[in-house]
Amino acid sequence: MDTPHDCKSVEEIKEALQNNNQALAIAKIQEYLDRQNNIPLNIAITGETGSGKSTFINAFRGIKDGDAGAAPTGVRETTKKPTPYPHPNYPNVTLWDLPGVGGRHFPADQYLSDVGFEKFDFFIILSDTRFRENDVKLAREVQRMKKKFYFVRSKIDNDLRAQKRSQREFSETETKEQIREDCIQCLQEQGIQSPQVFLVSSFELRLHDFTLFTETLERELPEHKRNALLFAMPNISQEIINKKKKAFQANIKWHAIASAAAAGVPVPGLSVAVDAALLAGVVTKYAVGFGLDIPSLENLAVSTGVSLSDLTAVLTSPLAAIEITADLMLSVLSQCASTIFLLAAEEGSRFIPILGIPAAMILSFTTTYRMLNLILNKLADDAQRVFEKALDTTK
Incomplete structure (x- = not known):
């Protein structure tokens, strides 16, 4: 659902296009997309x-403990004040490492x-x-302030390893x-009604309850x-990759409209550029969101033990694992026969009196869309292949 501000932007874009003010339309479209990308x-x-x-924060951000920009970890309290850690690819998303509850400097009653908060x-x-x-x-105070809170039982991998060593007949599910x-009963005894507890390993996010946890967050967020x-x-499941694809797909029409608006400027060659x-x-x-940029693939190789060459071997798109530039996109466009035809038709239509510019705009919209x-589609398929390759090796 769009916010009132977004609805206003859409109306402004429509008005600019109706008034043949292409420059304003492009600016308004970019403003609309930027606002969506920077919530x-x-x-x-x-x-x-x-x-x-700290380890949870690093894992969520796709950063290993000890890497540049990672939240510091240690057996002693390392966080003395609320410390922000922006996501490396999406700086609008910030995870805050807060001091331990009940520490000497942060008593629970005024935390x-x-x-x-x-x-x-x-x-x-x-x-x-x-x-x-x-x-x-803390949970009670957060609830009183009408904010959401979630209980996460961390380091579940340590518990499973310990139980496996000590039990002859070990069942991971039962453990x-x-x-x-045990966690739920403890919370209920302290007055928390119907608590939900998610079991998570920061070193194995794709396992245990992390997927259920993220689905719960997504469902309950505005x-x-x-x-x-x-x-x-992080791309820890095929479902997340599919959801990202749908989210990207929802904005394609706006990029195509921006392309059409540029085609409405009667300057030969401008629309293609x-x-x-x-x-x-x-x-x-797209490449960054799917983890197909070079830094993301390098991090995945290190975390899974799969070589970078093995991960890149399953890629089929020429736009994965490479720096994407305007020149590269022109090269890709030139290799698609249907696109060449549409671009040529767009440029040729400019010389047609009266109807030429509207025709060029329609063709530009169609080409970009x-x-x-x-x-x-190709990058999403590549993301699935990379995920499966990493999964096969880490099973």
């Missing part, structure tokens, strides 16, 4: 000292006011054991259910903030 999302990560907050969209309360009194106090029930969360999420630059910017976002859909 802020602030996530608070809190819990007692040693609960794994929320001290950390500035009002700026956060929701709170994630982590614990690597049972949830304790301070966790419950996880026992840990979950609609205009869902894409911000979606694009920032604008299209190439526009496509380069949009396709770069078709190309972006084609490219998006």
Whole structure:
């Protein structure tokens, strides 16, 4: 659902096009898309000292502990004040590493006011054991302030390994259910009604409850903030890749309208140049969102143990694992016979009196719309292949 501001922008775009003000239409379209891409999302990560907050933040952002820009980790409390960690590819999404609840400098009864609770969209309360009194106090305060909170039982991989070593007949499913029930019972005893607890390993996000957790967040977030969360999420399932594809697809019409508006300017060759630059910017976002840019693939290779060459071997699109430029997009456009025909027809139509410019605009819209859909489909397919390759090796 669009916000009132978005609805106003759409009306302004339509008005600019109806008045043949192509420059204003392009500017308004870019403003609309930029606003959608920069919706802020602030996530608070809190819990007692040693609960794994920093490692969770790093894993969510696709950064390893110790990397440049990573949240510092350690057995002692390393967070002395609320510290923001913007997502490396989506800086509008910020995960905040908050000091441990009940620490010497942040007593539980004044914790929320001290950390500035009002700026956060929701709170994630982590614990690597049972949830304790301070966790419950915080949850109650967050609820009183009419904010969402979620209990995440971290380091579940450590518990499973320990139980597997100590039990002759080990069942991962039964062990996880026992840990979950233990956490729920503990929270209920402290007055939390119908608590939901997600079991997560920051080193194995695709396993356990992380997918269910992200689906819950997505469902409960305001609609205009869902894409911000979606694009920032790591590609840990085929479902997330499909959701990203649908979100990208929803904006293709606006890029195509911007292309059509540029075609309405009676300057030969201008539309093609604008299209190439526009496509380069949009396709770069596709590649980054699907984790097909070089840095993302390198990080995936390190985290999964699959070589970069093995990951890139399954790619089929010439726009994956490469720096995308306007010149590269012109090259890709020139290799598609139907696109060459449409571009030639667009340029030729400009010389037709009266009807030439409207025809050029329609052809430009069609070319951009078709190309972006084609490219998006190929990159989404590549993302699925890379995911499956990494999954096969990490099973």
